[in-house]
Amino acid sequence: MRGKVDLAEKFASFTEHWTPKIVGEMNGQFVKLAKLKGEFVWHRHQDEDEMFLVTKGRLKIRLRDRDDVELGPGEFFVVPKGVEHSPIADDEVHVVLLEPKSTAHTGNTDSEMTVPTEHQEWI
C-alpha cells in the first residue's frame, strides 16, 4: 500500500513544464501533477473525462465552440470525453490531474509536446 502524498513536496521535486508526473492511483485512474506554462496543443480524449484541479496560478482552458474556463487555486473543472480543449498558462500553474491510466497526454493529437503514456513516471 502506498503512503500519503504531500502535494507541495511532490511539486517541489520537479521543474519541467507539460510533463505530468504520477503520484497516485485509484480505481484504474492516475493522480498526476503537472506544471504548465505557455500554451498546449488542442486535443481531445475520445473516451476519458479529465479533471483539472489548480493549486497555484491561473489556468485558462479553451474549449472548442464553448466559452473558456478560468481556474484559480482551489478550483477544478472536468473536461468531458470528446471535448477538444487547450490549456494556457500565462504564468506558471500547478495542477492536479485525474484521468484513466490509459489517457494519452495529448489525446488524439501527436505533437512534439507529447509524452508517451509509457514514459510518464511516478515521482
Next chain:
Amino acid sequence: MRGKVDLAEKFASFTEHWTPKIVGEMNGQFVKLAKLKGEFVWHRHQDEDEMFLVTKGRLKIRLRDRDDVELGPGEFFVVPKGVEHSPIADDEVHVVLLEPKSTAHTGNTDSEMTVPTEHQEWI
C-alpha cells in the same frame, strides 16, 4: 457540461458533518466534499479504492493492522479496496473524496451515520 467548481465556495455552503456532498463526476466516479468531526465507524469498501485529499484541518485515518495515516492540508491518501479504515477528526476537517459512484458511505458497515447512496446530493 458542468461548470468549474470553487472548493471553498462549496465548502461554505453546508455545515453538517459526515454527509458527503457531490460536486463533480468523471469516469464513473464522484468528487465529493465532506466536513468531518469526531470519529467515524470502521468500514471497508470491497471493490473500490477511496481517495482522501485534505484541504483544512488534520485527519487521522486508522487502518486495521497497519499504522495510522495523518493528513494535513494538501496531503492525500488512497485507501485501497478491502482495507478496513476509520477516519478521526479531533477538530473539523474539510476533505475532498474521490470514489466510484457505487461507493456506499459506510461500506460494509450499516450504522446510524450511514447516508444511503441514493440520498447523497449534488451541491
